[in-house]
Amino acid sequence: MTDPASQSCSSGTKKLSAIQRRTFVATSASVLAAGVFSSRSVAQSKSANEKLNLACVGTANRADADIQGVKHEQIVALCDVDRNFLSAKSKVFPDAATFEDYREMIDKEGDRIDAVVIGTTDHHHAPATMHAIKAGKHVYCEKPLTHTVAEARMIAEAAKAAGVATQLGTQIHAENNYRRVVEIVQAGALGTVTDVHVWVGKGWGGGDRPEKGDPVPESLNWDLWLGPAPVRPYANGRYHPAQWRRWWDFGQGTLGDMGCHYMDLPFWALKLRHPSHVEAEGPAVHPETAPEGLTVRYKFPKTDVAPAINMTWYDGTSTPNRVMGQRVPNSGVMFVGTDGMMFADYGSYKLFPAEKFADFQPPAKSIPDSIGHHREWLKACRDGSPTTCNFDYSGALTETVLLGNVAFRSEAGFGWNGKDLKADTDAAQKLISKSYRAGWELT
Structure with missing residues (x-):
């Protein structure tokens, strides 16, 4: 199972200015209050024959299985905190922009992303999903939907309000x-x-927490892997x-x-x-x-x-x-x-x-x-x-x-x-x- 991600590749896409983003958020809030924030208004619907532009958070293990399920679409951005995993998947999708931080990916590539696939550790599910929903993106997220009970309610309510298409990764369903x-x-x-x-x-x-940490591999952004969790030392083979x-x-x-x-x-x-x-x-x-x-x-x-x-x-x-x-x-x-x-x-x-x-x-x-x-x-x-x-x-x-x-x-x-x-x-x-x-x- 892999994780999130924040090193960007040049994408050639137009980046929203801070003023534009504030205008979008304010407009979205007013539309939400009116109860008419549909999926067509946040992530424009496409014809049956037109490929969707997808961003993938996590690139190996379970995340790779999800990528296999959507690879016939257009993968425009990839995100992983482990540069070894990210580099390997980038070779498969050489035109995709690459990032270590999914927040940066969604912000920078938002103009051309239709939907986001999330296959990270559980504690990143809600932050990544909420960031995507707030940007008006459809979301597929691996199970469990969130790391806490309260997060699950917040995500469900946000998705409903935004009118985005959602699916939990319970494939056997x-x-x-x-x-x-x-x-x-x-x-x-x-x-x-x-x-x-x-x-x-x-x-x-x-298991118990290791008494001391190990050097962080050069390929791993440990701070981003921790993300919302309390800081602790990296320990080889114990977490990631x-x-x-x-x-x-x-x-x-x-x-x-x-x-x-x-x-x-x-x-x-x-x-x-x-x-x-x-x-x-x-x-x-x-x-x-x-x-x-x-x-x-x-x-x-x-x-x-x-x-x-x-x-x-x-x-x-x-x-x-x-x-x-x-x-x-x-x-x-x-x-x-x-x-x-x-x-x-x-x-x-x-x-x-x-x-x-x-x-x-x-x-x-x-x-x-x-x-x-x-x-x-x-x-x-x-x-x-x-x-x-x-x-x-x-x-x-x-x-x-x-x-x-x-x-x-x-x-x-x-x-x-x-x-x-x-x-x-x-x-x-x-x-x-x-x-x-x-x-x-x-x-």
């Missing part, structure tokens, strides 16, 4: 198996679903590029890594939104790193397809071998209803008891096949069509995922008022938002 599972649940095949179990046998956690997820300052452990993928299925099938209560258990809370195993219990109020729902998450060393008496693989989802149960993962599903569902015929297909997760977003950038993981849907999903870590770190369950972003304990409320280094605030 576009695959057919998830669609069939949603159809089966919503058709009532399991009766009334009351409980859902979600588990991922993966562990991003553990692969281990940052285990550290609270940069990631959200296994829950943050995988929760949006697997919780997406019950969220979609049961039309969940905000939990009413969250509690968690695991090892002793570490101030620096996520737990190696975690269990989170969520309670959701009734929806129009289900009564009150209990959802339980397990990861790492807490991953079960059996769920509801059934031996299960390393990761998956189990829906528990009054008339049966269903296991599902990315590519398959199975109903229980097996004898009861031996002759089961799934309902007729009602959810159209996706044209592709990235393509959905690219189409939306052109014509304003809806995306299935827009920031309204995925913002609420991200909030729920991150509330699990809030419960764990605050060491007590809490009631949650999703409408007002309020926990009923002070310890939990303190973790809903965070402080930022100067220059990185979401304002």
Whole structure:
């Protein structure tokens, strides 16, 4: 996974003057107040045959996979804090301007950028996304949408106000198996679903901060990698590029890594939104790193397809071998209803008891096949069509995922008022938002 970025190449494009930018911001604010700030007014829609001009924040690992999903468009700018990664990707797109700082990239290349693809560490998701939205750009961002619960709400509201096309990088949402599972649940095949179990046998956690730092590689802009996070020394192999997820300052452990993928299925099938209560258990809370195993219990109020729902998450060393008496693989989802149960993962599903569902015929297909997760977003950038993981849907999903870590770190369950972003304990409320280094605030 790579990061942000600020060394510019000459682009030959016209740069907005400070006065022009102030005029744009003032005009945008007045239009927002009138409620008519459409995607066509901020990032002009293009015809189906015209290529979009894209800027990519992050160029390797997960970010590279996203670039592969959009490479048939026009990549006009690339950004990464690691010059080795940036140089390698620049050879693939030699005409793209290159930067280390995404703020500079969006400001300097704004005249010709239609949309931004963000594949950074979690703690840069919200700053990069907000900067793009404020510039009127469509945004594709990797999961989780943000690093904190409050950020997710801010981003979702900003995107809605700006009228930009958005998509969260939960690529499995576009695959057919998830669609069939949603159809089966919503058709009532399991009766009334009351409980859902979600588990991922993966562990991003553990470890202590190194006692001393190491020399920063010449290719890495460490200050920009830290971005909004508190300053700490670089430590070889402990953060960049692969281990940052285990550290609270940069990631959200296994829950943050995988929760949006697997919780997406019950969220979609049961039309969940905000939990009413969250509690968690695991090892002793570490101030620096996520737990190696975690269990989170969520309670959701009734929806129009289900009564009150209990959802339980397990990861790492807490991953079960059996769920509801059934031996299960390393990761998956189990829906528990009054008339049966269903296991599902990315590519398959199975109903229980097996004898009861031996002759089961799934309902007729009602959810159209996706044209592709990235393509959905690219189409939306052109014509304003809806995306299935827009920031309204995925913002609420991200909030729920991150509330699990809030419960764990605050060491007590809490009631949650999703409408007002309020926990009923002070310890939990303190973790809903965070402080930022100067220059990185979401304002």
